[in-house]
Every structure is written in structure tokens, then in C-alpha cells.
Amino acid sequence: MYDSVKDYYGKVLQGSDDLKTNACCTGAALPAYIRSALSDIHDEVLTRYYGCGLIAPQQLKGCHILDLGSGSGRDCFVLSRLVGEEGSVVGIDMTSEQLDVANRHIDYHMDRYGYKQPNVRFLEGYLERLHELDLPDNSFDIIVSNCVINLSPDKPAVLREALRLLKPGGELYFSDVYASRRVPTELLEDPVLYGECLSGALYWNDFIPLAKQTGFLDPRLVESSPITIENSAIEEKIGHIDFWSATWRLFKLPELESACEDYGQAVIYKGTIEHCPKQFVLDNHHAIETGKVFPVCGNTWQMLHETRFREHFKFIGDMSTHYGIFADCGTPVPFEPQTTPESSGGCC
Numbered sequence: 001m002y003d004s005v006k007d008y009y010g011k012v013l014q015g016s017d018d019l020k021t022n023a024c025c026t027g028a029a030l031p032a033y034i035r036s037a038l039s040d041i042h043d044e045v046l047t048r049y050y051g052c053g054l055i056a057p058q059q060l061k062g063c064h065i066l067d068l069g070s071g072s073g074r075d076c077f078v079l080s081r082l083v084g085e086e087g088s089v090v091g092i093d094m095t096s097e098q099l100d101v102a103n104r105h106i107d108y109h110m111d112r113y114g115y116k117q118p119n120v121r122f123l124e125g126y127l128e129r130l131h132e133l134d135l136p137d138n139s140f141d142i143i144v145s146n147c148v149i150n151l152s153p154d155k156p157a158v159l160r161e162a163l164r165l166l167k168p169g170g171e172l173y174f175s176d177v178y179a180s181r182r183v184p185t186e187l188l189e190d191p192v193l194y195g196e197c198l199s200g201a202l203y204w205n206d207f208i209p210l211a212k213q214t215g216f217l218d219p220r221l222v223e224s225s226p227i228t229i230e231n232s233a234i235e236e237k238i239g240h241i242d243f244w245s246a247t248w249r250l251f252k253l254p255e256l257e258s259a260c261e262d263y264g265q266a267v268i269y270k271g272t273i274e275h276c277p278k279q280f281v282l283d284n285h286h287a288i289e290t291g292k293v294f295p296v297c298g299n300t301w302q303m304l305h306e307t308r309f310r311e312h313f314k315f316i317g318d319m320s321t322h323y324g325i326f327a328d329c330g331t332p333v334p335f336e337p338q339t340t341p342e343s344s345g346g347c348c
């Protein structure tokens with residue numbers, strides 16, 4: 001499988017126009033500051049880009065970031081600019097041809113940004129075996145990945161390695177492809193379907209328990225969009241399965257609970273995160289307006305209080321009193337409605 005993927009991305013594909021579907025290149029709208037950063041990226045790096053979704057979370061200044069499956073370096077160079085000279089970016093990829101492109105253009109981008117020395121480097125390696133590289137435990141604020149984890153034959157190992165390398169309170173923020181059902185084994189062996197990020201996609205309802213079992217206890221979906229397969233030959237093989245591009249954020253917070261619990265807490269966003277003056281979007285259910293009291297569950301509280309976002313919020317309440325399940329979290333009370341006082345009850 002490794003050889004198939006390296007051959008597809010190193011030799012078969014010579015540019016994004018060679019892709020046969022849009023699974024690896026979805027067209028999510030980019031914010032203005034990302035578009036500005038992309039305008040400085042070298043043309044050769046751009047033409048060898050095969051990613052999906054957004055991989056730039058908020059509040060990056062000074063952060064140390066690891067990019068899993070960095071390819072030709074497009075996202076690494078964008079992140080290099082966003083973290084500034086005091087931050088750093090490490091890109092990991094197993095395809096030598098892609099790494100050659102990235103390494104050729106390090107000096108070009110550092111000159112464009114006016115940096116005195118490079119804050120980005122690229123390493124050849126496998127996402128499942130990051131322990132083979134000289135990367136210390138608990139050393140990254142953020143790990144990103146852009147439509148690559150689906151290509152891994154050992155996805156649990158990728159998540160375990162990411163958890164190990166993240167600092168406490170750090171996050172794995174990544175886009176990937178997900179399927180509406182488990183993909184049949186025979187389709188996994190098709191090099192085109194696999195290389196196009198389709199047959200290696202996880203069934204979405206296998207991903208969520210996998211993330212929790214790994215230690216990312218409350219996966220948060222940021223955004224998603226359906227993938228269209230505009231290729232009749234590929235449609236005939238795999239068109240009975242629906243696919244989505246989805247962006248997730250997973251926090252390394254070991255005290256998170258298995259459900260959203262209500263402790264009477266709330267937050268007020270100060271509007272001070274760069275590029276987010278009016279609201280902060282944590283995920284697709286939490287768009288927190290500046291200056292407004294926003295009730296939150298205990299898990300959301302920790303995602304804001306125990307991470308790099310803390311200084312940008314005022315916090316109301318604590319976790320001393322529990323009020324039951326948090327309203328509207330999608331976890332209903334499983335019991336029948338309470339009976340009237342006149343009726344008899346009991347367990348037998």
C-alpha cells in the first residue's frame with residue numbers, strides 16, 4: 001500500500017489537474033488572510049498540491065506545528081507565515097518527489113517573509129511511525145493534516161502518534177474524507193480509488209469511537225461538505241457509497257467527559273483572537289459572539305480554558321455543581337417521562 005501511494009503521488013500525478021475526482025481538492029471558501037498567504041507561495045509548490053478543506057485553525061502566532069503528509073509544502077509554507085519567526089513548522093511526508101519540491105523552495109519563502117532563518121523543515125517518514133523520527137513527546141501545540149490520514153493503512157497508529165507528540169491542551173486539526181459505510185476490501189486494493197482518497201476513507205461512525213479510544217475524548221466537527229465523483233469509471237466502481245470532506249479538531253485533554261455535562265458555566269469571548277473580531281467558531285455548534293454570555297458544557301469550557309484560547313475569554317462559574325446533561329447536546333435522557341405522584345412505581 002505504501003508503494004502504491006508513493007507511486008501515485010510521486011510519479012502518476014504531476015499536478016492537481018491529473019486528479020480524477022475532486023475528493024482531494026474540495027473548494028472550501030478561504031478567508032482573506034489565507035488567500036493573502038497563498039499569493040506568496042511558489043507556483044511549483046501550488047501545482048503539486050492535492051489537499052482538501054482548511055487546515056489553519058485560529059490563534060497560530062508563535063505556535064509549533066506538525067503537518068502530517070505535507071506533500072510539496074504548500075500548507076507548511078502558509079503556516080510558516082502565520083506562526084511568525086517565533087513559531088515553527090515541521091512537515092512529514094513519505095514521498096521523496098514531493099519533499100524535493102518542498103525543500104527546493106524553503107529559501108524562496110523565507111526571503112518572501114523576511115525571516116532571518118528558516119522556521120520550517122521537512123522530514124521523510126511515515127505517519128504511523130513518527131517515533132522513528134527525532135520528534136520529542138509533548139512538543140507540538142498543533143498537528144494538522146490535509147486529506148492524508150485516509151491514505152494510511154494504520155489509522156489508529158496515526159492518532160496514537162499524534163496524541164503522543166501533542167503538548168497537553170494541544171490539538172489535532174485536520175481535514176479528511178469519510179464514507180457513509182465501510183468500504184469493501186476489494187476496493188481497497190484499487191490503486192486509483194485509494195490514491196484518489198476514496199477507498200481508504202473511514203466509515204464516519206468508525207472514526208468517532210476510534211478517536212475516543214485513542215484519547216481524543218470529544219471529537220468536534222468543524223465543517224463538512226459532500227464529495228462529488230465526476231468520473232464515470234470511478235462512479236461505476238464506488239458510486240454506491242457517499243463521501244464527505246470533513247474538518248475535525250481533537251484536543252489532548254484527558255479530563256474531558258464522554259458526554260456534554262452541564263455545570264452552569266458560561267464564557268464571554270473578548271474578540272481578541274487574530275482575524276476573529278466578531279465571533280470565535282470552535283466547531284459547527286459553537287459560534288461564540290464577541291461580548292455575549294455564552295453557556296457551555298464542561299467539555300467546551302475545558303477546550304477554551306485549558307488551551308491556547310484561554311486568554312481570549314472570560315469564564316463564568318466552575319465545575320463544583322453538576323446539573324445533568326447539557327441541553328441540546330444530542331444526548332437525550334433515556335428514561336420514560338416521569339409518572340404522576342398518584343401512580344405506583346418501583347423496580348418490581
